[in-house]
Amino acid sequence: MTVSTTINKGDRLLHQNVLGSRRFSNYWWATIVTLGATGFLLAGISSYLKVNLLIVTDPTQLVFVPQGLVMGLYGTAGLLLALYLWLVILWDVGGGYNEFNQETGTIKIFRWGFPGKNRRIEINSRIQDVQAVRINIKEGLNPLRALYLRIKGRRDIPLTRVGQPLSLTELEVQGAELARFLGVPLEGL
Numbered sequence: 001m002t003v004s005t006t007i008n009k010g011d012r013l014l015h016q017n018v019l020g021s022r023r024f025s026n027y028w029w030a031t032i033v034t035l036g037a038t039g040f041l042l043a044g045i046s047s048y049l050k051v052n053l054l055i056v057t058d059p060t061q062l063v064f065v066p067q068g069l070v071m072g073l074y075g076t077a078g079l080l081l082a083l084y085l086w087l088v089i090l091w092d093v094g095g096g097y098n099e100f101n102q103e104t105g106t107i108k109i110f111r112w113g114f115p116g117k118n119r120r121i122e123i124n125s126r127i128q129d130v131q132a133v134r135i136n137i138k139e140g141l142n143p144l145r146a147l148y149l150r151i152k153g154r155r156d157i158p159l160t161r162v163g164q165p166l167s168l169t170e171l172e173v174q175g176a177e178l179a180r181f182l183g184v185p186l187e188g189l
Contacts, residue, residue: 033078034079047060047068131150172189
């Protein structure tokens with residue numbers, strides 16, 4: 001769910017940082033896509049200019065139409081995908097924090113979104129309105145393991161990061177810790 005959990009001020013404030021798109025796997029795939037797409041684009045340009053622009057192989061032997069042209073198009077599409085991946089990492093989409101403050105009796109859920117008028121996603125509520133902490137577990141080909149906050153008059157609010165599912169142990173521990181802190185039941189086990 002989070003990178004770090006901080007409880008301070010006499011156990012009256014719980015602050016959980018939520019990891020967004022700045023994960024190692026996203027950096028890895030953005031780098032791989034950038035390198036591969038650059039290679040395809042340079043191969044397409046090399047076949048057109050008949051000048052070798054690559055270190056590894058000699059694409060000057062390719063016929064520009066259709067091979068060089070298609071490789072250039074693949075390279076362009078790949079670089080556009082890489083640009084999107086790098087921008088999502090730069091903007092840290094999905095990153096933010098969950099803050100539960102018993103002194104003021106408030107809950108603040110904050111996430112970064114895509115640029116625009118809804119870039120800052122902020123949900124504020126009162127601790128008194130919290131009904132339960134719910135664990136949602138779905139196994140199978142695309143497993144889902146997430147924590148939700150059930151609040152009166154609202155849809156369930158997701159508290160965990162998107163991406164790799166948490167281990168069952170970690171999910172249960174974090175859910176129990178939060179339910180104990182808020183003084184509400186833990187559902188879904």
